[in-house]
Amino acid sequence: MSYLPRFGPMPLLAMAVVLCITGCPRSQDQNSANLNPVSTQDQAPDPAAANLAPASSDTNAAAPVTYTAPNNGQAPANPAYQQSAPPPDAGGNQYQASNQPSGDPGYGEQPVTYAPQPPPPLPDYDQPPAPGDGYLWTPGYWAWAPTGYYWVPGAWVQAPYEGALWTPGYWGFWHNHYGFYRGYWGPHIGFYGGVDYGFGYVGFGYQGGYWGGGHFNYNRSVNNINVSVVHNVYSRSVSGGNRGGARVSFNGGSGGVQLRARPAELAALHEQHAAPMRAQVQNERAASTNRAQFANVNHGRPASLVANQALAADRNVRAPAALQVRNQATAQQHQAVQQPQQHQAVQQQQQRQAVQQQQQRQAVQQPQQHQAVQQPQQRQAVQQQRQAAPQQHQAAPQQRQVAPQQHQAAPQHPEEERPKR
Secondary structure, three states, X not given: XXXXXXXXXXXXXXXXXXXXHHHOHHHHHHHHHHHOOOOHHHHOOOXXXXXXXXXXXXXXXXXXXXXXXXXXXXXXXXXXXOOOOOOOOOOOOOOOOOOOOOOOOOOOOOOOEEEOOOOOOEOXXXXXXXXXXXXXXXXXXXXXXXXXXXXXXXXXXXXOOOOOEEEOOXXXXXXXXXEEEOOEEEOOOOOOOOOOXXXXXXXXXXXXEEEEOOEEEEEOOOOOOOOOXXXXXXXXXXXXXXXXXXXXXXXXXXXXXXXXXXXXXXXXXXXXXEOOOHHHHHHXXXXXXXXXXXXXXXXXXXXXXXXOOOEOOOOXXXXXXXXXXXXHHHXXXXXXXXXXXXXXXXXXXXXXXHHHHHHHHHHHHHHHHHHXXXXXXXXXXXXXXXXXXXXXXXXXXXXXXXHHHHHHHOOHHHHHOOOOO
């Protein structure tokens, strides 16, 4: 005996719905996907991962940047933006750099300048529009002078060679002093202290774009791009990039970013580099002569946060040998693609020229053909007129002979019609 009819149609429908929900994991996955939408482009591999050296296969490559921020991440209350004083020195000269990579934030690289106090937090600012293809964004930074920290404006800089990437400079604390490690141009992004400079420089690598196809491709999600000026663009969300509030501007020490270099960054550190170019050095020098750029004057808000004009590249900077080989291979591939297109374009142009020449010949031949048809007709008409002329000439005397006869016959009629008396 079946008891199903006792439940009625509605309970059966409810049971079916419950079984479908509990027993269909695909539906659950689809619901999760609807609740957490992710673009197809973000699911694909990030093309900007090519900015890291091949040693980036370490398992911690995606580890987040961590730091201990003073005052719970808020800007210091001191109007001169003096951060916490350095801890007591463990011994030795406080301005003596160390080459021991175990704790050296420069990993053996020597700082170009030293400061007795940490730099102010990074100011928040907007990026100017990219001036054109082939320009890379170099973020602004704090530099040191005997009178204090001053802000070097961020700038769009023309890449010195195809494939060049900019690793920003950074401040690192070591042995009771703060040293600034100069930025450089190279084929991969190196270590820049884990500092979140924004605009794709989130502390590790560079997610603002990548070189490919013989040109630089810009990520519109972190760059100010006008597509009518810059043509090679894409859009992809980036990790990190929290640029609100006070942002730590140095590595190590009290309140600094507590992050060490990863294998990919260490590999890039040992590659062939190029120093900042002439225009970049001039940009820093110009900032050092402007009092409105100093933190003790502007209270952490410089007068010029970004450069008004893009900076030109030095033409004597040579790409690393391996990158030159890659660029040549890319150029050959690009040429191999362009040659058939150019050949096809030449053929199409030749065909258009042939059609135009044929049309011109036809335009010239048509009047000649029309004239050639008219000439025989005109000659025939002239001949007919000539043949008709003698006949008309012969007919004229006959008409003249007929006329006297008619004149002679005319008087006979009055006599015949005269009445008889």
